[in-house]
Amino acid sequence: GESVGLHLPTLSVQEGDNSIINCAYSNSASDYFIWYKQESGKGPQFIIDIRSNMDKRQGQRVTVLLNKTVKHLSLQIAATQPGDSAVYFCAETIQGAQKLVFGQGTRLTINP
């Protein structure tokens, strides 16, 4: 299942499927982007980041894509597992600045 953006706050996928979470960021001056995962009862946890001079970055089972032309960021999670169930936030900032601004978030639910 593919998210259609922040207007869809929840995303349900079958265990083992790939998921894509989208984010539209607001500040064209932002040059550093981060995805955080927040599980119930916990604080946000860093997943992966990307600088504006890149359009793709891969981690373990996760890939972040950046399209600066349309100010769009996505997080792809491969072979989702029950432990991936959480709310995912994108965040933007300017390198060297201390203000990190979070997007609205998407709740990802993994169905067995």
Place this chain on the structure above:
Amino acid sequence: DTEVTQTPKHLVMGMTNKKSLKCEQHMGHRAMYWYKQKAKKPPELMFVYSYEKLSINESVPSRFSPECPNSSLLNLHLHALQPEDSALYLCASSHETVSGANVLTFGAGSRLTVL
């Protein structure tokens, strides 16, 4: 130690009470943050301390008073709060990577209920 520790985990207070939230990190990070998170909403920045000095105050009401006693500790003093201040208060600390990016490490939060 790669954690940010927040106490208490839960706090219930009346509108006339004075209480404090505490945050501690031993990662050597020189920037510390307070964020407020309402249910089903993203965290919103309140304050940033850099090298123990207040560097950002996002127009937070004076009933919230931050304090940074040293580089490892961050407090948030609460006085005369309103029920709408009930939220999860998140502390974070950060270091700057060689690329110039700030990577924030968050604590688990203090869930505050104002009656």
